[in-house]
Amino acid sequence: MSNSLSDQVQCLEVKAAAEEFIGRRWGNKMPKGTYDKRGRWFPALDETRDCCHRIRYPSASWPYSLLTHCCTLTHVASLYNVNAKSLRDAVKVLNSKLSDNGKEH
Numbered sequence: 001m002s003n004s005l006s007d008q009v010q011c012l013e014v015k016a017a018a019e020e021f022i023g024r025r026w027g028n029k030m031p032k033g034t035y036d037k038r039g040r041w042f043p044a045l046d047e048t049r050d051c052c053h054r055i056r057y058p059s060a061s062w063p064y065s066l067l068t069h070c071c072t073l074t075h076v077a078s079l080y081n082v083n084a085k086s087l088r089d090a091v092k093v094l095n096s097k098l099s100d101n102g103k104e105h
């Protein structure tokens with residue numbers, strides 16, 4: 001049982017991250033952030049990760065650069081501190097479950 005607990009926690013984190021990512025992708029969930037007076041979107045402090053600093057600063061003509069970034073798999077992976085590949089796999093599994101739901105019964 002030595003490794004299983006941490007594996008399980010990691011797995012739960014990945015699952016939570018996958019659900020969050022799918023929610024953001026479909027617009028059911030929004031990243032935490034605020035709009036400034038010019039309509040530019042900025043992530044909240046606890047939403048910001050290292051990956052966000054590489055993104056183009058929002059401008060009047062591109063006000064959602066960070067919002068778009070915060071809905072990417074890379075960002076959600078670093079937000080939940082999970083491996084991007086594990087997250088991608090989990091998203092695939094969840095997506096196939098979601099599309100199966102309509103077909104069953």
Ligand SMILES: [Zn+2]
Binds near residue numbers: 052069
């Ligand atoms: Zn980011």
